[in-house]
Amino acid sequence: MKKKRSIMHSIAAAPHIFWAILFIVLPLFIVVFYAFTDESGAFTFDNLASLKNYTKLFGLSLELSVLATFVCFLVGYPLAYIIARAPAKRQKIYIMLLMLPMWTNLLIRTYSIMAILDDGGFLNQLLNTELHIIGTKGAVIFGMVYDFLPYMVLPIYTCISKIDKHMWEAASDLGCNTFQVITKVIFPLSLSGVISGITMVFVPSISTFYISQKLGGGTFELIGDTIERQFVSGALNTGAAISLVMMILILISLGIMNKFSDADEGGIIV
Amino acid sequence: MAKLIELKGISKSYDGEKVIDSMNLYIRDKEFITLLGPSGCGKTTTLRIIGGFETADEGQLYFDGVEISDVPAHKRHVNTVFQKYALFPHLNVYENIAFPLRLKKVSEEEIKTKVTEMLKMVALVGFENKSVSTLSGGQQQRVAIARALVSHPRVLLLDEPLGALDLKLRKDMQNELKTIQQAIGITFIYVTHDQEEALSMSDTIVVMADGEIQQIGTPTDIYNEPKNAFVADFIGESNIIDGIMLEDKKVKLASHVFECVDSGYEQGEPVDVVIRPEDVDVVAPEKGMLTGKVTSVTFKGVHYEIIVDIKGFKWMIQSTDYVAPEATIGVYIEPDAIHIMKKSKYSGKFGDYSSFSDEIDQLSDADAAEEF
Missing domain, CATH: 2.40.50.140 (Nucleic acid-binding proteins)
Incomplete structure (x- = not known):
């Protein structure tokens, strides 16, 4: 009986396993293979060694994506909180409004931001100014925040709306003012949502190439752009090496973050 | 015994439906008073108004002679034991009980003394570092009581606190609650639909139906001389x-x-x-x-x-x-x-x-x- 069931299980799981091997595991091996070989296919460390030329790039990418993630959190947490505390009917409308821009293609949205923020663009015409925005770090961060904000808000919103409503009452009953209710109770309880929000914004931000190309006005090259350029120009091995290192960097960042959230579950409030 | 809490002409409606209709009630210091009535009689709403979680549409609420109708919950000398305990899942037993003290910036030493004292009272010594989610219903209940009492409120509100426990445990907790109330000598306001619970624990019972008080009296009075x-x-x-x-x-x-x-x-x-x-x-x-x-x-x-x-x-x-x-x-x-x-x-x-x-x-x- 038990064996029969496990056969059924493997049959049911087979397409997914096949999919995962074909599109996740295999490509990973290909990336690793390319990263450690030269054009003739011989084993080499040269690709990885050449990465020291890209240190600054990694630094800049990290800087911009961390900043964008941070801004997303600053804007997203209060937004998620307000939505989660709104009456049930209005919550649906707010969430729809939040999702609405995502129905438009990312490229189109990014072009629109360009058109608005450009030197001779809509904003400058409106204000009758000559603000230079496109091509600054600020523009790139703005683009990232605009594009990825819903990924921050949604997990936090889900998390807060699942918290027992008596938590608010218990906290204020025991002496918390409105602000302390959030800092001492609700925020710690929504931490898992914050962690997944950060992950979901940080990962696409650090690897983006399109936003930085368009809103960076050609003055920026981020790690995503470099990878794209390597692959487009046929330098598969360098491209693979950079990709590999970036994946490892992301893994390390996520590992640190999970560690941080685990430590917080020990039960100490500061 | 002096009047500690007084409700004067309190009314409350939800969506046009009157839940409490111009209610007058006073509660004496150090008494165990029970609001008893069937579902929807307004007893929980009354408790929530006293706790500061609801505002009355009409009427005034006095605490020790001072009107507190508009005082927020966190500034009232009243603590609550919630129906489903509402313990903080991100904190362990010790930190849950220490929570109100930490807000008041009490010294670490004093916190330790007070929390230990509370743990003794509710017989949970040795549970300090346990996560609250691993506790049984009865144990969570005790943590909730300890947390509500640690900062020495004048009044403890209990909203059907034994509802989720099984019969045997409920009987034990009834005795224990009564003992605790007598030991620390503060007012308990208890909400229940269980008449037996009300009869066995209370000094005073307030029988409510349809948002109105039907009768106030001692358990014996209520049982032997019902008004209607x-x-x-x-x-x-x-x-x-x-x-x-x-x-x-x-x-x-x-x-x-x-x-x-x-x-x-x-x-x-x-x-x-x-x-x-x-x-x-x-x-x-x-x-x-x-x-x-x-x-x-x-x-x-x-x-x-x-x-x-x-x-x-x-x-x-x-x-x-x-x-x-x-x-x-x-x-x-x-x-x-x-x-x-x-x-x-x-x-x-x-x-x-x-x-x-x-x-x-x-x-x-x-x-x-x-x-x-």
């Missing part, structure tokens, strides 16, 4: 029969004139007569004041529950002696077992056991647990 058919029916089992007052201390019911001990009614005034099932004696038919036919007999452990049809009205009798179904029996009632009540809007709605079933009681209990 609702109270008589809600507290314990009662046969409530239509009667006519012939003169002082004489009432006619079921075509028989009974001696009773109540007076002060007009001659010929229609009244509700309450006779508790345990006060009816089963005798031989020829010796009985009334006779009737037994329609059902249920063994309840301590006694038999006998439903008797007397002139078309079904009486409940509790007797330790067995009688056979379908038998004709006589009943004998002592004068002081008869309690006379004025007619009220609840007359005729309660106290007839013709459609009686235990399941109905249980259903209404389940509803009450969901009350908000």
Whole structure:
């Protein structure tokens, strides 16, 4: 009986396993293979060694994506909180409004931001100014925040709306003012949502190439752009090496973050 | 004992429906008072208004002589034990109890002393570092009580705190709560739909129905001298029969004139007569004041529950002696077992056991647990 069931299980799981091997595991091996070989296919460390030329790039990418993630959190947490505390009917409308821009293609949205923020663009015409925005770090961060904000808000919103409503009452009953209710109770309880929000914004931000190309006005090259350029120009091995290192960097960042959230579950409030 | 909390003309409506209707009530210092009533009677709302989680539409709330109607919950000297405990899952047992003290920036040493003291009181020493989610319902309940009492509030509000526990544990916790209340000497305001719980723990019971107070009194008063058919029916089992007052201390019911001990009614005034099932004696038919036919007999452990049809009205009798179904029996009632009540809007709605079933009681209990 038990064996029969496990056969059924493997049959049911087979397409997914096949999919995962074909599109996740295999490509990973290909990336690793390319990263450690030269054009003739011989084993080499040269690709990885050449990465020291890209240190600054990694630094800049990290800087911009961390900043964008941070801004997303600053804007997203209060937004998620307000939505989660709104009456049930209005919550649906707010969430729809939040999702609405995502129905438009990312490229189109990014072009629109360009058109608005450009030197001779809509904003400058409106204000009758000559603000230079496109091509600054600020523009790139703005683009990232605009594009990825819903990924921050949604997990936090889900998390807060699942918290027992008596938590608010218990906290204020025991002496918390409105602000302390959030800092001492609700925020710690929504931490898992914050962690997944950060992950979901940080990962696409650090690897983006399109936003930085368009809103960076050609003055920026981020790690995503470099990878794209390597692959487009046929330098598969360098491209693979950079990709590999970036994946490892992301893994390390996520590992640190999970560690941080685990430590917080020990039960100490500061 | 001085008045500690006073409600004056408190009203509250939800979506146009009145949940509490101009309620007046005062609560004395150091007393154990219970708000008792069925689901939707407004007892929980009253508690939430005192706790500061709801604002009354009308009326004033006084605490120690000072109006606190608009004082937010976190500034009231009142703490609450919530129905589902509402412990903080991100904190362990120690930190849950220490929570209110940390907010007040109490020194670490003092926190330790006070938390340990509380843990001793609720018999949870050794549980300090446990996560609250690993605790049983009874243990969570104790943590909730300790957390609510650690900062020495003047009043503890308890919203059906034992509702989620099983029967045995509930009885133990009843005793324990009463002991704690007497030991620390503060006011407990307790909300429940369980009349037995109310009777066994309270100094004062406030019986509520339809957003109004029906009766306030000691458990004995409420049980022995219910004011109307609702109270008589809600507290314990009662046969409530239509009667006519012939003169002082004489009432006619079921075509028989009974001696009773109540007076002060007009001659010929229609009244509700309450006779508790345990006060009816089963005798031989020829010796009985009334006779009737037994329609059902249920063994309840301590006694038999006998439903008797007397002139078309079904009486409940509790007797330790067995009688056979379908038998004709006589009943004998002592004068002081008869309690006379004025007619009220609840007359005729309660106290007839013709459609009686235990399941109905249980259903209404389940509803009450969901009350908000």
